[in-house]
Amino acid sequence: MNIIVPLRQVPDLVEDLEIDASGKDLDREWLKYKINEFDDHALEEALLLKEDVGGTVTAMALDGDDVDKLLFTAAAKGADKLIKVTGDFPQPLSSHAIARALASAIQGMDYQLILIGVQAVDELDGQVGVLLAHYLGVPHVSVVTGVQVTNGKAVVHKEYAGGVMGEFEVTLPAVLGIQAARQTPRYAPVSRVRMAMRKSTIEEVSASDTAAGGTPEIRKLFKPEKGAGAQMLDGSPEEVAEKIVSILKEKGIV
Amino acid sequence: MSDVLVFAEHLQGNFTDSTFELLGKGRELAAATGDHLVAALLGNGVDDMVHQLGAADKVVAVEHDQLAEFNPEAHTLALKAVVQAVNPAIILIPYTSMGMDLASALSADLDIPLASYVADVRVEDGKLVTVSQMYGGKVNVESEIAGNQKIVSVLAGAFPADAGKKEGSPAVEKLDPPAELSNLRVSFKQLIEPEGGDVDITQQDVLVSIGRGIQSEENIPMVEELAQKLGGAVSASRPIIDNKWLPKSRQVGKSGLKVKPKLYLALGISGAPEHIEGMKDAELIIAINSDPNAPIFEYAHYGVVGDLFDIVPVLKEKLG
Ligand SMILES: Cc1cc2nc3c(=O)[nH]c(=O)nc-3n(C[C@H](O)[C@H](O)[C@H](O)COP(=O)(O)OP(=O)(O)OC[C@H]3O[C@@H](n4cnc5c(N)ncnc54)[C@H](O)[C@@H]3O)c2cc1C
Numbered sequence A: 001m002n003i004i005v006p007l008r009q010v011p012d013l014v015e016d017l018e019i020d021a022s023g024k025d026l027d028r029e030w031l032k033y034k035i036n037e038f039d040d041h042a043l044e045e046a047l048l049l050k051e052d053v054g055g056t057v058t059a060m061a062l063d064g065d066d067v068d069k070l071l072f073t074a075a076a077k078g079a080d081k082l083i084k085v086t087g088d089f090p091q092p093l094s095s096h097a098i099a100r101a102l103a104s105a106i107q108g109m110d111y112q113l114i115l116i117g118v119q120a121v122d123e124l125d126g127q128v129g130v131l132l133a134h135y136l137g138v139p140h141v142s143v144v145t146g147v148q149v150t151n152g153k154a155v156v157h158k159e160y161a162g163g164v165m166g167e168f169e170v171t172l173p174a175v176l177g178i179q180a181a182r183q184t185p186r187y188a189p190v191s192r193v194r195m196a197m198r199k200s201t202i203e204e205v206s207a208s209d210t211a212a213g214g215t216p217e218i219r220k221l222f223k224p225e226k227g228a229g230a231q232m233l234d235g236s237p238e239e240v241a242e243k244i245v246s247i248l249k250e251k252g253i254v
Numbered sequence B: 001m002s003d004v005l006v007f008a009e010h011l012q013g014n015f016t017d018s019t020f021e022l023l024g025k026g027r028e029l030a031a032a033t034g035d036h037l038v039a040a041l042l043g044n045g046v047d048d049m050v051h052q053l054g055a056a057d058k059v060v061a062v063e064h065d066q067l068a069e070f071n072p073e074a075h076t077l078a079l080k081a082v083v084q085a086v087n088p089a090i091i092l093i094p095y096t097s098m099g100m101d102l103a104s105a106l107s108a109d110l111d112i113p114l115a116s117y118v119a120d121v122r123v124e125d126g127k128l129v130t131v132s133q134m135y136g137g138k139v140n141v142e143s144e145i146a147g148n149q150k151i152v153s154v155l156a157g158a159f160p161a162d163a164g165k166k167e168g169s170p171a172v173e174k175l176d177p178p179a180e181l182s183n184l185r186v187s188f189k190q191l192i193e194p195e196g197g198d199v200d201i202t203q204q205d206v207l208v209s210i211g212r213g214i215q216s217e218e219n220i221p222m223v224e225e226l227a228q229k230l231g232g233a234v235s236a237s238r239p240i241i242d243n244k245w246l247p248k249s250r251q252v253g254k255s256g257l258k259v260k261p262k263l264y265l266a267l268g269i270s271g272a273p274e275h276i277e278g279m280k281d282a283e284l285i286i287a288i289n290s291d292p293n294a295p296i297f298e299y300a301h302y303g304v305v306g307d308l309f310d311i312v313p314v315l316k317e318k319l320g
């Protein structure tokens, strides 16, 4: 079974995020990037499926900062093929444009599953996975936590609220929006990533569709109002703990 | 036509809160443009549900076996038929597990622009303006959507549900189910109920809730002890559950449980929108986080910028 896993680098959210001079984007100069958490899960699930039923895993990303490292890391974890999709992409890059570009690169490839992160933290017009499925004309299920493949069909679990799940059978090829792999994503030590850089090659495929559209026009980015929320408790751990205890006493909790 | 259409989401026979939140907001948007509020109701045997949608002027329903339970493919086809029949200016879909399958699919199939992750939406000088959350709640983005039609996918809990909860008997129009429903590639098999846990976190007065900041499984007994001293239990954010450090029954948030304890003590939780959804109505929220910009501080009543490993031991000591 051939599985394609699109991957994306996103800003590390523990960092300070600053808005740039245009007011419409983040100041990206000092941003630290890391793999989108749910993409890491999608890759893990793909590698586990390959271990179950055989086949290949292709990691794919749109050209951009830090993308080679992202792809080599995927190879270090066990991806068989690395594809970088190149093209003159509209900026700012929307989910719609990403999905069109990926679809044009994937069209004609031999695949049975596309496992994609259920969402990235930095997009404002929906989900690439569902859009991609529709541009490719294949079915999709998003918010998926369990994937099994038998007799050319995938049986998947989709999470609703409150821990309730729906079980679906999906004919292949299909796109699945992965929320969590069945186990914690594996880790690739730096030495393995270095080895992958020497041994693997990144194939470049140019996107034939780089149209924009489908997305709202950004007016401005702004940070949520500070202090709208919490009253901050300052001091040493000792003082802070004392303050918390007195609040709890006042509210009758202890 | 410039009506507002709301996707009426239901699971296991009950409308979700999101449905009422969107009906309330939809009512407001329809009033601003002087148009109708229409609810799209998809299912099988929906007549008994219609009276709960009194906030809408009209219900447009599609009934079919394949719509008895949510199915990403079947519901997309049916909702598309409703959109084509109603031809609304604004389509409101919840940014929930179901809505995530529908909104983007409609946008791609019908070529209608889409704003997701929306926390606020309004009409301003004849333009539709949305505010979406991005970057795990650390940044907001205000944008406007052009075109005669737009889809707005709204975060659960963004608007009050009460505004949309109204008994009534709106007119019901039933559409013929699309023929493609008899030839689907996705088939629903069953609903799986969550396994009962050792504790029911929705019934606890006190929750000590841990996030990725707890770092490792070995640190959990420390918070278990704190929870015990406070007469409560330990709950957690999604990564803790995905790591299998705690059972799924302890998860708070979008795909976990909604909790409303007297005290929610959040330790090392950033406050992503999916987590906030599950705990924002707690009576007292105290958050400890080492990042002064963590979004959790917008929702907490009291906040401490600091290392949980410094504070928790002292707090335990003070509680005796
Ligand atoms: C469809 C969908 C459904 C989801 N459902 C849920 C859900 O039900 N529940 C849920 O929680 N999430 C859910 N998520 C995931 C959500 O988007 C976030 O990824 C998640 O809530 C982040 O968890 P966290 O805050 O523990 O981790 P992080 O965001 O990584 O935050 C960790 C925090 O700990 C702080 N920290 C680190 N070390 C310390 C220390 N020593 N002392 C104090 N603070 C420290 C950091 O500053 C940081 O703010 C869902 C996502 C999707 C896409």
Ligand SMILES: Nc1ncnc2c1ncn2[C@@H]1O[C@H](COP(=O)(O)O)[C@@H](O)[C@H]1O
Pocket: A006, A007, A008, A036, A038, A039, A060, A061, A062, A095, A098, A116, A117, A118, A119, A120, A121, A122, A123, A126, A127, A128, A129
């Ligand atoms: N530039 C990209 N290259 C490859 N995959 C991407 C890219 N952007 C987004 N994706 C994939 O689409 C998923 C959903 O993203 P989003 O729709 O932005 O929430 C991500 O988790 C990635 O798997």
